Structure formats: structure tokens, C-alpha cells
Amino acid sequence: MTTGMNFDFIIAGGGIAGVSLADALAPRARVCLLESEPQLGYHSTARSAALFAPAYGSRLFRCFSRASTAFLHKPDDECFPATVLSPRGALHIARGDQLQRLDAEVADIRASGIGIETLSFEQARALVPVLRETYVAGSALESEVHDIDVDGLFQGFLRRARRSGVHVLSGTGEEAFARRDGLWQVSASAQAVAAPVLIVAAGAWSDQLGQRLGARPLGLQVLRRSAAIVDAPAGVEVGAWPAVFDVEDEFYFKPDAGRLLISPADEEPVAPGDAYTDEISIATAVERIQAAADLEVTRVRREWAGLRTFAADRNPVIGYDGEVEGLFFSVAQGGYGIQTAPAYAQTAAALALGEPVPEPLLSEGVTAEVLSPQRLRTR
Ligand SMILES: Cc1cc2nc3c(=O)[nH]c(=O)nc-3n(C[C@H](O)[C@H](O)[C@H](O)COP(=O)(O)OP(=O)(O)OC[C@H]3O[C@@H](n4cnc5c(N)ncnc54)[C@H](O)[C@@H]3O)c2cc1C
Incomplete structure (x- = not known):
């Protein structure tokens, strides 16, 4: 194993949730992104119907879709296509x-x-x-329903994350995790990486991974x-x-x-x-x-x-575990994870950095409490 590298955040999960969050955090933090599979985006992200349907999902998911609309229409960065949406209805x-x-x-x-x-x-x-x-x-x-260029969006987040210095490790399989001296120590792909905060953005595997890290299941x-x-x-x-x-x-x-x-x-x-x-x-x-x-x-x-x-209430789950130190979740994207990725990532980045939910979501009543993983634990 090579000597360890230190980061502010380690994100587990290289689908659109993890990659867009790495992109959102990267300008302000040192980020390492882990993906078990050799190929990023291999699971749900590559298998969607590629639709942006703003009325789809719960009231909260609609807020995230609305907050993502401007970015999807015009990402305005050379890493992305000029637009990732085309009219469908x-x-x-x-x-x-x-x-x-x-x-x-x-x-x-x-x-x-x-x-x-x-x-x-x-x-x-x-x-x-x-x-x-x-x-x-x-x-x-x-x-207002559109087709989404999912690959253009996903590769755009990935390119911009890499440009901002995100360290990407793929093909990690099952990593070894330990919490020592206020840091998560992770061995993955023959590398050792460490950070005070580990973010679970592992889609369907998020509850399994959370449990390996000592968390109680969220019931996803x-x-x-x-x-x-x-x-x-x-x-x-x-x-x-x-x-x-x-x-x-x-x-x-x-x-x-x-x-x-x-x-x-x-x-x-x-x-x-x-x-x-x-x-x-x-x-x-x-x-x-x-x-x-x-x-x-x-x-x-x-x-x-x-x-x-x-999640059991079909709403987003973004926030610190609250019981296991330095453990954060950005999960439960349901059937809307592509179309809400821009706002989901910005919100997760803000909460992971200890900031409030960003606008315009906050003004629509989307608070850290309604997103918190802790709401899903009844005892
Ligand atoms: C048929 C279908 C149609 C859909 N249609 C739409 C649509 O039209 N519009 C829309 O917005 N959404 C749609 N969705 C939903 C959307 O695809 C998902 O919400 C989104 O892809 C979830 O992204 P994710 O990154 O959370 O999950 P994933 O893409 O599954 O990524 C999670 C990643 O975590 C990795 N992982 C697991 N454990 C670890 C670990 N220990 N360490 C490192 N990595 C790990 C996995 O290998 C995986 O690559 C659809 C989904 C399906 C199945």
C-alpha cells in the first residue's frame, strides 16, 4: 500500500449523486471520490429513462427539480454541453x-x-x-417535460470535478474502513486515503455501507x-x-x-x-x-x-448521520436523481460544509430538518 493521502471529504459512490457532489464541493475542499466498479456511472445512472419531468415526485422533489432547471437548460461551463435538455413534452x-x-x-x-x-x-x-x-x-x-442528455450531464460533472482537483479512485471493490483519531481511514485500490468526513452517495448500497460504518439503517x-x-x-x-x-x-x-x-x-x-x-x-x-x-x-x-x-417517505435524504461522527448521507434520489442532481449536489455540499440549505430551496421551506437522515429513525 502507498502512503496515505489526506482529504476534507471522501465520497463513496461514483454515480451521478457522488460525482455531482464531488463537483460541488471541489472548489472549496479537498475531495476523494471512490467507486467500487471499474466504470463510473455503471449502475442506476446509466439506466434511466433520461427525462426531466418537473411534476414527478413529492413536493420536496419538485422543489429540487425546479431548483435544477436553470442549470440543466444552460450549464454555462466548457465541461458541459451548451444545454443538456431538449423539448419532449x-x-x-x-x-x-x-x-x-x-x-x-x-x-x-x-x-x-x-x-x-x-x-x-x-x-x-x-x-x-x-x-x-x-x-x-x-x-x-x-x-415542460424534456429529454436529458444524461451522459453529457454526467461527464460534465466528472470533467469539472477532475479539473477542480478531485481525486478519483474507481474499481475499489469493497474498501476497508476504520475511524481513528477523528479521521476515516480507507484502503481502496491499494491506496490509503483519509478524511474527517465520509459521504455515502452509494445509491442502492447506501444502507449496507452505512451499517458497515456503524450507522443504524435508514430503511431505504x-x-x-x-x-x-x-x-x-x-x-x-x-x-x-x-x-x-x-x-x-x-x-x-x-x-x-x-x-x-x-x-x-x-x-x-x-x-x-x-x-x-x-x-x-x-x-x-x-x-x-x-x-x-x-x-x-x-x-x-x-x-x-x-x-x-x-426513503420510506419518498423524500430526499441529505445530511449528517447524527449518531456516527463524520458520517454524511446524500441518498434516496428515487426516480429523480438525474433531473435533481444539480440542486441535490449544491444542497449536500452546503450541509456537509455546515451551511444552511441554499436558495431558492430554503425559501420554499426546504430545511436541513426535513432532509435529515435522523427523521427516518423512529427510536
Ligand atoms: C428505469 C429507470 C428509469 C429512470 N428514469 C429517470 C428519469 O427519467 N429521470 C431521472 O431524473 N431519474 C431517473 N431514474 C432514477 C435515476 O437513474 C437515479 O435516481 C440516479 O441514477 C441515482 O444516482 P446514484 O448516483 O444515487 O446511484 P447509482 O448510479 O447507482 O450510483 C451509486 C454508485 O455507488 C457505487 N457504490 C456502492 N457501494 C460503494 C462503495 N462501498 N464504495 C464506492 N462506491 C460504491 C455503485 O457501484 C454505484 O456506481 C430512473 C431509474 C431507473 C432505474
């Missing part, structure tokens, strides 16, 4: 028995200040010509979601379609490079690991989508699954 559709649900959703989205407009069936079919009149009884178009729920890329109907140009969401979250589909990305919007509780889909999940997506749309799926090009990790 989302069409929420409902069967006859789901109309009340659609009304409630439209009212809820409007109340949070996000634009959504109800459409006639003809208007909906003008956008997505395969929709079945026998299925779609109501629909509404949310226009790891839920698998499947997706696939299928051929578009022959001769149909799908590129301009909005994403289409079932109002009760039973499926969605969206254009993806001339084909369609489909998902059953499943939430299967699983143990942390390299997630794989199963035939049933993709078959379920195909069946539900074919009921709603005249879309014969002839060929599945690629299928995958990824892990979405939630």
Missing part, C-alpha cells in the same frame, strides 16, 4: 375508469405552477397517432424498474412524439433515437446488486402499451433494469 392518458385520477393529477400539477393542458382525443391523436380511441378517454399535455427501499428499446411501427416517424404516461403509473413509452423506450413502471423490491430485468416485466409493458396504442411490438432491441432507491 409528456402526454398523460387515462381510461374511462381513470378520469377522476386524471382530473386530480391535472389540478395537482397546475397547483404547483407547472403548465398542463387537457386535450381532446383528436388533439392527443394528432400528437401520437397510434393511440386507441377505445382506450383513451382523457388526456393532458405537460409541456431499493426498487427495481425495467425498460426496453423496441422498434417503432414500420414507416412511422416517432421522433416528435411526447412521452406517454399512464395516469396511474402502470406504463410509459417515449421516443428514443428513432425507436421507442418502453417501461411497465414497475417497482419490484430487490436487494442491491447488478439489476437485470425478466421476461415478465417487459411482456407486461408490451401488453399494457398495446392495449392503449396500436403499436405492434415486433422486436425488442435491448432490455435492462435499474434500481430506484427511496
Whole structure:
């Protein structure tokens, strides 16, 4: 082992949560980023649907999405593409028995200040010509939904973090951790690194890792979601379609490079690991989508699954453990970790440095207390 290197923060987890946080801390602190896998961003970050949907998730997650919007539209730094967003729109559709649900959703989205407009069936079919009149009884178009260039965003955070001096160690496997003399001492990839604060940003593995570091579990729920890329109907140009969401979250589909990305919007509780889909999940997506749309799926090009990790209250978890010295969490990004990464990282950096929650989140009532891991511990 080589001699140790000292840092202010060690971050465990090289997905978008860890990399964006390393980037946010780097101008003000010495940061070491650890990733178990040889390749950064290999797990959930590489497996998303790449959507920015500002109305998606709890009130708190909507605040984080809103606070991330300006950055995503214009990152304004040479490390990033000029923008990582491109317009997509989302069409929420409902069967006859789901109309009340659609009304409630439209009212809820409007109340949070996000634009959504109800459409006639003809208007909906003008956008997505395969929709079945026998299925779609109501629909509404949310226009602020965008596609995200996830790789451009992720590599941008990574490039800028490296430019600011972040020390990146990947392929670390299971590190050895010890707390001595007010420092976390970590052996990883034949290197010894030390820092007073260790930040867990390890996605689905965060509770496991926290326990190895002496923390009580936060009760994070790891839920698998499947997706696939299928051929578009022959001769149909799908590129301009909005994403289409079932109002009760039973499926969605969206254009993806001339084909369609489909998902059953499943939430299967699983143990942390390299997630794989199963035939049933993709078959379920195909069946539900074919009921709603005249879309014969002839060929599945690629299928995958990824892990979405939630707190029991489905809200963000950012803050010091409170019981184990020098242990901080930035976890539970759920199904919104890409679109909220800029604000999540800035908030985690502020709290890790002992500062208040940054604006505009603070003015919206997002406090350190509501984000704290300690709220999840009932005894
Ligand atoms: C099908 C699907 C669709 C989605 N669609 C969207 C979407 O449209 N928009 C959106 O915003 N979000 C979406 N999400 C959610 C988004 O992908 C996640 O919220 C986000 O990627 C979480 O990032 P992360 O860095 O926390 O997790 P990960 O990317 O999983 O990173 C955690 C990393 O920690 C590493 N790690 C674990 N233990 C250790 C250790 N001891 N030391 C070092 N490293 C460790 C792991 O190897 C892993 O690389 C989707 C997710 C799925 C599965």
C-alpha cells in the first residue's frame, strides 16, 4: 500500500449523486471520490429513462427539480454541453375508469405552477397517432417535460470535478474502513486515503455501507424498474412524439433515437446488486402499451433494469448521520436523481460544509430538518 493521502471529504459512490457532489464541493475542499466498479456511472445512472419531468415526485422533489432547471437548460461551463435538455413534452392518458385520477393529477400539477393542458382525443391523436380511441378517454399535455442528455450531464460533472482537483479512485471493490483519531481511514485500490468526513452517495448500497460504518439503517427501499428499446411501427416517424404516461403509473413509452423506450413502471423490491430485468416485466409493458396504442411490438432491441432507491417517505435524504461522527448521507434520489442532481449536489455540499440549505430551496421551506437522515429513525 502507498502512503496515505489526506482529504476534507471522501465520497463513496461514483454515480451521478457522488460525482455531482464531488463537483460541488471541489472548489472549496479537498475531495476523494471512490467507486467500487471499474466504470463510473455503471449502475442506476446509466439506466434511466433520461427525462426531466418537473411534476414527478413529492413536493420536496419538485422543489429540487425546479431548483435544477436553470442549470440543466444552460450549464454555462466548457465541461458541459451548451444545454443538456431538449423539448419532449409528456402526454398523460387515462381510461374511462381513470378520469377522476386524471382530473386530480391535472389540478395537482397546475397547483404547483407547472403548465398542463387537457386535450381532446383528436388533439392527443394528432400528437401520437397510434393511440386507441377505445382506450383513451382523457388526456393532458405537460409541456415542460424534456429529454436529458444524461451522459453529457454526467461527464460534465466528472470533467469539472477532475479539473477542480478531485481525486478519483474507481474499481475499489469493497474498501476497508476504520475511524481513528477523528479521521476515516480507507484502503481502496491499494491506496490509503483519509478524511474527517465520509459521504455515502452509494445509491442502492447506501444502507449496507452505512451499517458497515456503524450507522443504524435508514430503511431505504431499493426498487427495481425495467425498460426496453423496441422498434417503432414500420414507416412511422416517432421522433416528435411526447412521452406517454399512464395516469396511474402502470406504463410509459417515449421516443428514443428513432425507436421507442418502453417501461411497465414497475417497482419490484430487490436487494442491491447488478439489476437485470425478466421476461415478465417487459411482456407486461408490451401488453399494457398495446392495449392503449396500436403499436405492434415486433422486436425488442435491448432490455435492462435499474434500481430506484427511496426513503420510506419518498423524500430526499441529505445530511449528517447524527449518531456516527463524520458520517454524511446524500441518498434516496428515487426516480429523480438525474433531473435533481444539480440542486441535490449544491444542497449536500452546503450541509456537509455546515451551511444552511441554499436558495431558492430554503425559501420554499426546504430545511436541513426535513432532509435529515435522523427523521427516518423512529427510536
Ligand atoms: C428505469 C429507470 C428509469 C429512470 N428514469 C429517470 C428519469 O427519467 N429521470 C431521472 O431524473 N431519474 C431517473 N431514474 C432514477 C435515476 O437513474 C437515479 O435516481 C440516479 O441514477 C441515482 O444516482 P446514484 O448516483 O444515487 O446511484 P447509482 O448510479 O447507482 O450510483 C451509486 C454508485 O455507488 C457505487 N457504490 C456502492 N457501494 C460503494 C462503495 N462501498 N464504495 C464506492 N462506491 C460504491 C455503485 O457501484 C454505484 O456506481 C430512473 C431509474 C431507473 C432505474
